[in-house]
Amino acid sequence: QVQLQESGPGLVKPSQTLSLTCTVSGGSISSGGYYWSWIRQHPGKGLEWIGYISYSGNTYYNPSLKSRVTISADTSKNQFSLKLSSVSAADTAVYYCARGGAYSGYASLIDYWGQGTLVSVSS
């Protein structure tokens, strides 16, 4: 059973960089065919895909966030990370890490999610 757990600061100041890490257990992030995603949900709102990193280390970002986003992986720790720069109050959201690729190889089809972590942007 794959499990994902987000970790990182719950409060970030405006203009600073939001940094989150997802620790994966029960499976290797370098296993072929899987994609490791970050998705966020603004309070009381819908879902927004941020980006993902493939099992081979390729990254793909939402065009609307691309200029501020970096996703990276540390295979030795079986973790992948999100950095979002120049944050504002509009970046306040629950951030989920997730695994895709199990269904028909589509990266966007998620079979495992983390529990989510609320990140607030405020001074």
Added chain:
Amino acid sequence: EIVMTQSPATLSVSPGERATLSCRASQSVSSNLAWLQQKPGQAPRLLIYGASTRATGIPARFSGSGSGTEFTLTISSLQSEDFAVYYCQQYSHWQTFGQGTKVEI
């Protein structure tokens, strides 16, 4: 960006009744359409992909249909555990989500 529009925003139904949820895409997504269920305080769960294929472990009372720009999720006989928010998601071009339909009693 492909915009996904769901209707209605809220659907009031009774246990045992049939629920029909709609999703429209701003341009064709072929059959690259998924449905997700989210309960309060939980992460979403994949129900349907490829517009009509149930994900692993999803009960047969959930069914999906449609292609192109018009899609439907049907819950044939609502159980108490089905009251939740449902999102459609296109994965034809990157991925975008609808704003959700809340199914309530």
